[in-house]
Amino acid sequence: WRAFSASSRWxxxxxxxxxxxxxxLKVNQSxxxxxxxxxxxxxxxxxxxxxxxxxxxxxLALSDADKEARDWFVQTTKALGCHTTVDSMGNIFAIRPGIxxxxxxxxxxxxxxxxxxxxxxxxxxxxxxxxxxxxxxADNWVETEYPVGVVNWTNEEGARFPISIVSSGVWAGAIPxxxxxxxxxxxxxxxxxxxxxxxxxxxxxxxxxxxxxxMAAHFELHIEQGPLLEMANKKIGVVKxxxxxxxLTVNVKGxxxxxxxxxxxxxxxxxxxASKMVIHSHRLATANGCLASTGILNLKxxxxxxxxxxxxxxxxxxxxxxHTVARMLQHIENDFPKIAAGEDILNSNQDCTKxxxxxxxxxxxxxxxxxxxxxxCIEAVSxxxxxVLGENSKNLLLEMTSGAGHDSVYTSKRCPTSMIFxxxxxxxxxxxxxxxxxxxxxxxAQVLLQSVLRFDRMRDE
Amino acid sequence: WRAFSASSRWxxxxxxxxxxxxxxLKVNQSxxxxxxxxxxxxxxxxxxxxxxxxxxxxxLALSDADKEARDWFVQTTKALGCHTTVDSMGNIFAIRPGIxxxxxxxxxxxxxxxxxxxxxxxxxxxxxxxxxxxxxxADNWVETEYPVGVVNWTNEEGARFPISIVSSGVWAGAIPxxxxxxxxxxxxxxxxxxxxxxxxxxxxxxxxxxxxxxMAAHFELHIEQGPLLEMANKKIGVVKxxxxxxxLTVNVKGxxxxxxxxxxxxxxxxxxxASKMVIHSHRLATANGCLASTGILNLKxxxxxxxxxxxxxxxxxxxxxxHTVARMLQHIENDFPKIAAGEDILNSNQDCTKxxxxxxxxxxxxxxxxxxxxxxCIEAVSxxxxxVLGENSKNLLLEMTSGAGHDSVYTSKRCPTSMIFxxxxxxxxxxxxxxxxxxxxxxxAQVLLQSVLRFDRMRDE
Ligand SMILES: NC(=O)NCCC(=O)O
Ligand SMILES: NC(=O)NCCC(=O)O
Numbered sequence: 001w002r003a004f005s006a007s008s009r010w011x012x013x014x015x016x017x018x019x020x021x022x023x024x025l026k027v028n029q030s031x032x033x034x035x036x037x038x039x040x041x042x043x044x045x046x047x048x049x050x051x052x053x054x055x056x057x058x059x060l061a062l063s064d065a066d067k068e069a070r071d072w073f074v075q076t077t078k079a080l081g082c083h084t085t086v087d088s089m090g091n092i093f094a095i096r097p098g099i100x101x102x103x104x105x106x107x108x109x110x111x112x113x114x115x116x117x118x119x120x121x122x123x124x125x126x127x128x129x130x131x132x133x134x135x136x137x138a139d140n141w142v143e144t145e146y147p148v149g150v151v152n153w154t155n156e157e158g159a160r161f162p163i164s165i166v167s168s169g170v171w172a173g174a175i176p177x178x179x180x181x182x183x184x185x186x187x188x189x190x191x192x193x194x195x196x197x198x199x200x201x202x203x204x205x206x207x208x209x210x211x212x213x214x215m216a217a218h219f220e221l222h223i224e225q226g227p228l229l230e231m232a233n234k235k236i237g238v239v240k241x242x243x244x245x246x247x248l249t250v251n252v253k254g255x256x257x258x259x260x261x262x263x264x265x266x267x268x269x270x271x272x273x274a275s276k277m278v279i280h281s282h283r284l285a286t287a288n289g290c291l292a293s294t295g296i297l298n299l300k301x302x303x304x305x306x307x308x309x310x311x312x313x314x315x316x317x318x319x320x321x322x323h324t325v326a327r328m329l330q331h332i333e334n335d336f337p338k339i340a341a342g343e344d345i346l347n348s349n350q351d352c353t354k355x356x357x358x359x360x361x362x363x364x365x366x367x368x369x370x371x372x373x374x375x376x377c378i379e380a381v382s383x384x385x386x387x388v389l390g391e392n393s394k395n396l397l398l399e400m401t402s403g404a405g406h407d408s409v410y411t412s413k414r415c416p417t418s419m420i421f422x423x424x425x426x427x428x429x430x431x432x433x434x435x436x437x438x439x440x441x442x443x444x445a446q447v448l449l450q451s452v453l454r455f456d457r458m459r460d461e
Numbered sequence: 462w463r464a465f466s467a468s469s470r471w472x473x474x475x476x477x478x479x480x481x482x483x484x485x486l487k488v489n490q491s492x493x494x495x496x497x498x499x500x501x502x503x504x505x506x507x508x509x510x511x512x513x514x515x516x517x518x519x520x521l522a523l524s525d526a527d528k529e530a531r532d533w534f535v536q537t538t539k540a541l542g543c544h545t546t547v548d549s550m551g552n553i554f555a556i557r558p559g560i561x562x563x564x565x566x567x568x569x570x571x572x573x574x575x576x577x578x579x580x581x582x583x584x585x586x587x588x589x590x591x592x593x594x595x596x597x598x599a600d601n602w603v604e605t606e607y608p609v610g611v612v613n614w615t616n617e618e619g620a621r622f623p624i625s626i627v628s629s630g631v632w633a634g635a636i637p638x639x640x641x642x643x644x645x646x647x648x649x650x651x652x653x654x655x656x657x658x659x660x661x662x663x664x665x666x667x668x669x670x671x672x673x674x675x676m677a678a679h680f681e682l683h684i685e686q687g688p689l690l691e692m693a694n695k696k697i698g699v700v701k702x703x704x705x706x707x708x709l710t711v712n713v714k715g716x717x718x719x720x721x722x723x724x725x726x727x728x729x730x731x732x733x734x735a736s737k738m739v740i741h742s743h744r745l746a747t748a749n750g751c752l753a754s755t756g757i758l759n760l761k762x763x764x765x766x767x768x769x770x771x772x773x774x775x776x777x778x779x780x781x782x783x784h785t786v787a788r789m790l791q792h793i794e795n796d797f798p799k800i801a802a803g804e805d806i807l808n809s810n811q812d813c814t815k816x817x818x819x820x821x822x823x824x825x826x827x828x829x830x831x832x833x834x835x836x837x838c839i840e841a842v843s844x845x846x847x848x849v850l851g852e853n854s855k856n857l858l859l860e861m862t863s864g865a866g867h868d869s870v871y872t873s874k875r876c877p878t879s880m881i882f883x884x885x886x887x888x889x890x891x892x893x894x895x896x897x898x899x900x901x902x903x904x905x906a907q908v909l910l911q912s913v914l915r916f917d918r919m920r921d922e
Binding site: 157159186243247258261279296305307309318353404405432 | 619625648649708717719721724727730736743746748752756757761763764765768770777814892893
């Protein structure tokens with residue numbers, strides 16, 4: 001293989017030869033799992049099982065732990081012969097040269113940041129599989145036609161700085177860099193993305209943009225984070241797109257008053273109003289066959305004997321169709337002010353004393369319309385999956401739409417993109433006990449490797 | 462007055478002479494207001510008006526600001542000839558000797574700690590009026606029959622360490638000192654009452670107890686914190702007791718999961734369950750003609766795209782009658798677990814997708830049964846009020862029950878006690894804009910002064 005690939009160009013191989021080469025390249029399962037768990041020494045989270053690796057992760061974007069994981073990524077990819085660039089959003093691009101360098105690299109990408117109490121696979125699997133791809137290529141002296149790369153995107157989770165997939169959004173020109181740089185951390189603190197990028201030494205000089213860092217394609221391996229693959233006994237999800245989602249911040253203002261001396265009708269209780277809104281958003285989601293979720297709720301002043309004068313909460317709305325999300329937003333913008341004003345929109349006020357009106361503001365922080373991935377990339381993934389899964393592949397494959405957002409949403413605006421999903425236990429994610437079997441991680445990484453190599457060959461077809 | 466009182470004993474005066482002396486002793490309004498506002502330099506809060514004194518207060522118990530206010534109290538009372546003792550709960554007792562010292566002092570007490578966003582009068586007025594009493598006595602060379610004192614109680618608000626009136630509770634033997642010392646601050650932090658007492662130098666050596674610091678009586682001047690006096694155009698509330706209250710902490714456990722990939726029926730959403738409980742507690746309060754309030758709510762993990770797996774919230778229940786509070790608790794203990802389990806107790810689930818069950822624990826943190834004050838103290842206050850208000854006094858007085866808890870609740874378990882209320886603007890308290898007119902502060906302080914002197918004389922009757 002070595003002499004052969006060094007002396008000949010891929011496109012000169014016959015299709016059959018190429019297929020043979022592809023199936024001879026094998027991901028090393030124990031090495032892949034070691035990389036995953038090794039990097040989980042930085043930001044180790046809650047223990048859920050007996051084994052050393054049975055803990056969750058708590059590696060918020062741009063934390064000290066994230067810096068250490070980034071340093072590992074830079075050192076490892078450099079040692080594998082990559083040229084590594086950090087852009088102004090802290091995105092790290094590791095590029096392995098190809099035979100021809102007159103076209104942009106085909107990228108594998110995901111993220112090393114996690115939820116505050118997240119797992120070991122969400123994002124981490126995708127980056128580790130990218131590194132494993134580089135190792136397999138190096139071990140086998142494979143020269144690709146064009147360069148290939150691995151990218152670690154910054155703050156994918158949106159858990160610390162409250163816009164998800166924000167740095168691929170800046171790269172794609174969809175989110176202004178200023179907006180991203182000025183994002184303030186969600187939990188008490190004054191840090192911004194810019195200040196934290198600078199603090200940990202990852203505020204790169206290359207402006208974050210597809211112009212400076214063009215991609216021929218972007219492939220992303222990820223755990224499904226939902227139950228569909230597991231329930232259907234499938235091994236690989238061929239992801240054709242991502243559902244639409246919007247993030248809102250709702251701020252309800254009432255009046256701080258004493259809990260012991262203020263009768264119910266003299267209260268402008270911001271928490272009572274917010275509680276009604278949380279319930280109402282679930283009713284609306286039920287009625288519209290979509291999702292609504294509140295993950296953050298902060299109140300002021302936060303004292304047992306003071307009626308809260310202010311409540312701020314997040315609202316995450318998701319649906320397959322853009323028009324469903326739009327309809328949800330309409331309902332919310334119509335109904336929430338009525339709830340704040342004390343109207344009986346829930347049909348449940350009759351048993352509750354009517355208090356004084358609260359005021360409300362609703363801000364849209366983030367909007368990601370429904371995304372469709374590129375047919376070429378979907379085809380590369382699909383062919384790779386069939387090849388990797390072998391004879392029974394038809395029964396092991398599922399075409400699906402992602403419920404979660406991924407940086408692939410934004411790369412898809414600027415280059416052909418698609419994703420590969422692998423099952424995770426009970427569909428649980430954003431939870432310390434998130435788990436993906438080693439053999440499933442490996443299958444996914446194998447499909448990822450083949451997808452990139454197939455796409456590399458397809459580029460000149 | 463000077464020579465006279467120095468040479469003669471109060472009980473030797475005729476009733477008429479005593480009344481004359483009493484009405485000649487005048488609270489100095491500008492000095493009283495200066496003391497209030499001077500001490501508000503420590504822990505100054507939110508601005509609400511144009512004037513320098515038009516700000517709220519944020520002086521949490523045992524904070525640096527509280528230490529400074531305490532230092533002022535110690536220095537000022539010492540300068541006024543008092544002997545000052547700090548007990549093991551940081552309660553500060555300033556005692557001015559009497560002619561006879563074979564009986565315990567008659568105390569005036571209140572507190573210098575405030576809510577996180579409280580006002581300038583809640584507690585502060587009572588302590589400042591006590592200091593003003595000492596000044597009037599000193600100016601006029603008054604010698605009381607028995608000693609008189611002023612006490613600053615620690616953490617009355619229960620805002621930082623989540624038991625209100627906790628330190629008078631320890632003094633009264635109603636709350637174990639260990640429980641109090643181990644109380645952890647409500648907002649993220651690891652400090653306990655004991656560690657903060659030690660840190661600011663107010664962990665006194667005298668064990669907090671009525672045995673070590675007996676009181677002949679306890680009088681407390683306070684703003685009403687409710688609207689009744691203002692609405693009725695009254696000037697002085699003669700407080701005959703305090704309503705019952707209980708504080709609970711409710712902990713709801715569900716499961717952290719991804720907001721984008723977890724359908725509504727697969728969620729154990731702790732916040733959705735908690736929202737239903739907040740609303741249900743208001744329904745129960747409406748049905749039982751009492752109060753229920755949630756002032757603190759914390760959730761975990763606190764990320765926009767994670768369904769909260771855990772919510773903890775406070776519940777403050779108050780009613781005139783103990784049996785009403787007991788009935789509320791029964792309902793809560795019966796209904797909340799059903800709500801957590803997903804039963805349709807609110808009659809509103811029909812439009813909401815039923816999710817997975819959550820688990821729940823309910824802890825009682827604090828219990829203060831309905832309190833009745835002592836007839837002798839009520840009489841002293843009532844007589845003082847009639848004397849201070851003059852001819853029209855009947856129309857300016859209101860007998861009332863306090864909606865808020867006060868340290869007088871616990872002193873009343875160990876010595877005759879009562880309280881004096883003055884109106885505050887719109888009944889608003891636990892709010893930066895809390896306001897009491899200078900003339901009303903003065904009227905209250907005048908009634909307080911006379912109540913103490915009347916009680917001092919009544920002791921030997
Ligand atoms: N994969 C993932 O959990 N991304 C976070 C963005 C989202 O909220 O869907
Ligand atoms: N006066 C006052 O606000 N005290 C706090 C105790 C309570 O919650 O009633």
